Amino acid sequence: MxxxxxxxxxxxxxxxxxxxxxxxxxxxxxxxxxxxxxxxxxxxxxxxxxxxxxxxxxxxxxxxxxxxxxxxxxxxxxxxxxxxxxxxxxxxxxxxxxxxxxxxxxxxxxxxxxxxxxxxxxxxxxxxxxxxxxxxxxxxxxxxxxxxxxxxxxxxxxxxxxxxxxxxxxxxxxxxxDPIGVEVAGAVKNVLAIACGIVLGKGLGENARAALITRGLAEVTRLALAKGGRAETLMGLAGIGDLILTCTSLKSRNTSLGFDLGQGKPLAEILAARRSVAEGVTTAAAVATLAARIGVEMPIAGAVHRILAEPAAIDDEIRALLARPLKRES
Ligand SMILES: NC(=O)C1=CN([C@@H]2O[C@H](COP(=O)(O)OP(=O)(O)OC[C@H]3O[C@@H](n4cnc5c(N)ncnc54)[C@H](OP(=O)(O)O)[C@@H]3O)[C@@H](O)[C@H]2O)C=CC1
Ligand SMILES: O=C(CO)COP(=O)(O)O
The missing domain is CATH 3.40.50.720 (NAD(P)-binding Rossmann-like Domain)
Structure with missing residues (x-):
């Protein structure tokens, strides 16, 4: 062909x-x-x-x-x-x-x-x-x-x-x-990038970002599996590859959106300055909707969605993420 x-x-x-x-x-x-x-x-x-x-x-x-x-x-x-x-x-x-x-x-x-x-x-x-x-x-x-x-x-x-x-x-x-795994990976990494930007903008450090990327990878893998994708796909370019790129660079619109929020800039001001970042806000809402509908636990994506809906809740949401009960890594 x-x-x-x-x-x-x-x-x-x-x-x-x-x-x-x-x-x-x-x-x-x-x-x-x-x-x-x-x-x-x-x-x-x-x-x-x-x-x-x-x-x-x-x-x-x-x-x-x-x-x-x-x-x-x-x-x-x-x-x-x-x-x-x-x-x-x-x-x-x-x-x-x-x-x-x-x-x-x-x-x-x-x-x-x-x-x-x-x-x-x-x-x-x-x-x-x-x-x-x-x-x-x-x-x-x-x-x-x-x-x-x-x-x-x-x-x-x-x-x-x-x-x-x-x-x-x-x-x-x-x-x-595995088109499902690849598609889920590409969508959810935008939301995880916003989370990483928030953490960096808040000055919480690179350890925190690495933990978020890793726990985020577990979240996106759960969603991909629930939709019929395969876990190994998340170890490839569309999964960990795009997380590494996007979550570690302020060239990413999503990471920079999170960074500005973490620094305390009003969301309306961020969106007014750069129209292109608005897609991250809708993707966060969409991922939260999907996860809730099919019963997949996505605490980081959920926190990002709630922060974007109510930026004043940013500190409470980060505290709640850090206070989640400890469990075995899976
Ligand atoms: N930029 C990147 O590095 C990458 C982006 N992507 C993905 O590609 C997709 C497009 O992103 P990107 O090219 O960066 O976007 P840009 O922010 O560069 O451009 C926005 C695009 O959206 C169009 N648009 C705006 N409003 C509408 C509308 N109502 N209906 C149809 N089109 C509209 C704009 O057209 P107009 O000028 O007419 O308003 C423009 O073509 C996204 O899903 C993104 O996640 C994937 C990989 C890399
Ligand atoms: O998808 C991208 C790189 O793979 C572009 O990321 P941003 O939309 O966050 O800029």
């Missing part, structure tokens, strides 16, 4: 980086920004100055605003925020021409607690789905710095074809047959 024509939905940082990477890998790439003004700006400047400054767009990259034309591809990569995924599927369903759907967003639907692959199965059933996740800051990947990601799907032929279509230079996709 050859996947030559690749379209990317969403021209934020990650969508633009993925389009650049696919083009460097030799594919015929179309980037679909949702707004016509952004399309004009990209065509004019040949750079995504708003979301990925300093990385030129190759003249061969097609910028397309017509969704039907963009969906006429071998593979369509979805790289808009997770909360807009259902809307995308609904708009795309009548126009779908048989492409594979690669979900590159990291999140869970807030209203329902649904994973994005579950939404795709309901709302875009015609599309075979692959999840792309793992430790990958868009700015580094787009600059050609070494980056390894996971591509996970039930169909081995499709996963392999996508690996071949996207791999180039130092961008290395690794295959997986």
């Amino acid at each position: 050859s996947l030559q024509r690749i379209s990317v939905i969403g021209a934020g940082a990650w969508g633009t980086a993925l389009a650049i990477l696919a083009q460097r890998a030799g594919r015929d790439v179309t980037l679909w920004p949702r707004r016509a003004e952004q399309a004009d700006a990209l065509r004019g400047a040949r750079e995504n100055a708003a979301y990925l400054p300093g990385v030129p767009l190759d003249p061969g990259l097609h910028i397309e605003t017509d969704l039907a034309r963009a969906l006429d591809a071998d593979a369509v990569l979805y790289a808009q925020p997770a909360q807009h995924f259902r809307g995308f599927c609904r708009n795309a369903a009548p126009l779908w021409k048989g492409a594979a759907l690669v979900i590159a967003a990291k999140g869970i639907e807030c209203e329902t607690g649904a994973l994005l692959n579950e939404i795709a199965a309901e709302a875009l059933a015609a599309a075979p789905v692959v999840i792309l996740s793992g430790p990958s800051f868009a700015a580094e990947a787009a600059r050609g710095l070494p980056t390894a990601v996971a591509l996970a799907g039930d169909r081995a032929d499709l996963v392999e074809a996508l690996m071949a279509a996207l791999a180039h230079g130092a961008f290395r996709p690794y295959g997986s047959d």
